[in-house]
Amino acid sequence: MLNNIKTERWIYLSAITFTATLGGLLFGYDTAVISGAEKSVQTFLITSQGLGTLVHGLTISSALIGCIIGGAISGFFASRLGRKKALIVAAVLFFVSALGSGYPEFLFFEKGKATMGLLYMFNFYRIIGGIGVGMASAIVPMYIGEISPAHLRGRLVSLNQFAIIFGMLVVYFVNWGIATGKPLDWIDSIGWRYMFLSEAIPAGLFGLLLFFVPESPRYLCLHGHDERALNVLSRINGPSKATEILSEIKSTVVHHSGKLFSYGRIVIIIGILLSVFQQFVGINVALYYAPRIFESMGAAKDASMLQTVVMGLVNVIFTVVAIVTVDKYGRKILLLIGSVGMAIGMFAIAGLAWFEVIGMGTLVFIIIYTASFMMSWGPITWVLISEIFPNKIRGQAVAIAVMAQWAANYFISSTYPVMMEFSGAFTYGFYGVMSLISFLFVMKMVPETKGKSLEEIENIWK
Numbered sequence: 001m002l003n004n005i006k007t008e009r010w011i012y013l014s015a016i017t018f019t020a021t022l023g024g025l026l027f028g029y030d031t032a033v034i035s036g037a038e039k040s041v042q043t044f045l046i047t048s049q050g051l052g053t054l055v056h057g058l059t060i061s062s063a064l065i066g067c068i069i070g071g072a073i074s075g076f077f078a079s080r081l082g083r084k085k086a087l088i089v090a091a092v093l094f095f096v097s098a099l100g101s102g103y104p105e106f107l108f109f110e111k112g113k114a115t116m117g118l119l120y121m122f123n124f125y126r127i128i129g130g131i132g133v134g135m136a137s138a139i140v141p142m143y144i145g146e147i148s149p150a151h152l153r154g155r156l157v158s159l160n161q162f163a164i165i166f167g168m169l170v171v172y173f174v175n176w177g178i179a180t181g182k183p184l185d186w187i188d189s190i191g192w193r194y195m196f197l198s199e200a201i202p203a204g205l206f207g208l209l210l211f212f213v214p215e216s217p218r219y220l221c222l223h224g225h226d227e228r229a230l231n232v233l234s235r236i237n238g239p240s241k242a243t244e245i246l247s248e249i250k251s252t253v254v255h256h257s258g259k260l261f262s263y264g265r266i267v268i269i270i271g272i273l274l275s276v277f278q279q280f281v282g283i284n285v286a287l288y289y290a291p292r293i294f295e296s297m298g299a300a301k302d303a304s305m306l307q308t309v310v311m312g313l314v315n316v317i318f319t320v321v322a323i324v325t326v327d328k329y330g331r332k333i334l335l336l337i338g339s340v341g342m343a344i345g346m347f348a349i350a351g352l353a354w355f356e357v358i359g360m361g362t363l364v365f366i367i368i369y370t371a372s373f374m375m376s377w378g379p380i381t382w383v384l385i386s387e388i389f390p391n392k393i394r395g396q397a398v399a400i401a402v403m404a405q406w407a408a409n410y411f412i413s414s415t416y417p418v419m420m421e422f423s424g425a426f427t428y429g430f431y432g433v434m435s436l437i438s439f440l441f442v443m444k445m446v447p448e449t450k451g452k453s454l455e456e457i458e459n460i461w462k
Helices: 002-049 053-060 063-080 083-102 116-147 150-179 184-197 200-212 217-222 226-237 239-255 266-280 283-288 290-296 301-329 331-354 360-374 377-387 391-422 424-445 454-461
Strands: none
Touching: 002 053, 002 063, 002 083, 002 116, 002 150, 002 184, 002 200, 002 226, 053 116, 053 391, 063 083, 063 116, 063 391, 083 116, 083 184, 083 200, 116 150, 116 217, 116 377, 116 391, 150 184, 150 301, 150 377, 150 454, 217 226, 217 239, 217 391, 226 239, 239 454, 266 283, 266 377, 266 391, 266 424, 283 360, 283 391, 301 331, 301 360, 301 377, 331 360, 331 377, 331 424, 360 377, 377 391, 391 424, 391 454
16 A cells, blocks of 8 residues: 555656656757758858858847846746746747747748848747746746656756757758758758747647646745645645644745845855856857867768768767766765866867867767766756745745756857867867866765755755
8 A cells, every 4th residue: 555655646746757858858959950950040041141151140140149037037037936837828839930940930031031130030939948948947947847746857957958959859850861962052042940839839739738747836835826736735745744844934935034135145045056157168068069170071962961960979878877876975076076077078179170180079079078068067957946045035035046057058158159260179179178167066066965954955045
């Protein structure tokens, strides 16, 4: 009988987590879909109008403007509507962006005719999707962190990173399947549209399933719905443990004002710096521009797409490493190991670029770099952001951290083409230096949170 009860709780928690992580899958899908379409978008919308590298970089990175906006407003929506309803809003934005990015001519423009107006409209739809990504990137780990038992929280929040990487891997396969064996003019005129439109399928599924999950118990408690919160906690943790957790949550609600700096500035600073370093090490350059990087190193177009798929598989495998180890060894040691691995990978790529060495070495060191990121800074940053902030300020603080992350992402991604025109060795060397600085930051400032409840972590800042 006891085993049946535990199995029922596990199934319930797994179903909730699976639904929430579809938001992570869409995060990865939306941000990586551009990697297969970016050269076609450049040909169709930018080069055809005589526009240059700067416009290309801004267009490819335009979704990140939406991500900054989505991150900034995520705290408002999560606090006012609740975590669940805010994610439903994000799902709608994903769906609209998928259709609009694939067919930006809708209603106002002639299909297949590139104009500045069409370029603006394409960027508009990408920004809409970016707002969905920004909201999901903040709220999904927050939601999972708030429903998870303490001993499983690192693993379950890390599943969101797995979903992000899996979404990237799926879209790499989709892009590769669409592009393989097709003439370049077909890809540049039609194929890239299919890449964006394909996102509508997981977006629709995500929005539908969200209607069947509960609201976060900590959100319910913060808004006076103690009975509903206790019911959710009981289904996940059992009645006796649920009562204990509810008491801990209520004590944090009573004792503190909820003002952003009521627990001091250091927790906010750590959250922001975690986010900024996660981007300044250059990971999204590798993800957004992967096919172009491999082509610049001598790979043919089809081969560059295939190498991107290989990189995606490596990303998935090493994200699983993080999921398996994060609650066993802790957050801090994984971050430190990852920083060292990323520095080795990026400095090696910088050396290859400096000596103009073209070959498989580039793929090997990019894999070392991305594997190091995926077992550490990829998932662990989201775990820490979901758990280090106290209950009463979590919505506001996560929004600030995520907004900082997307601002850093936009800066790094949009400046990559210009930096590469100046020097490839300098560009990759810069990311290597950031990896080393991230090591020092973790060593000096980041606390270990393994095995602690959210309320116990809150005591660190008291």
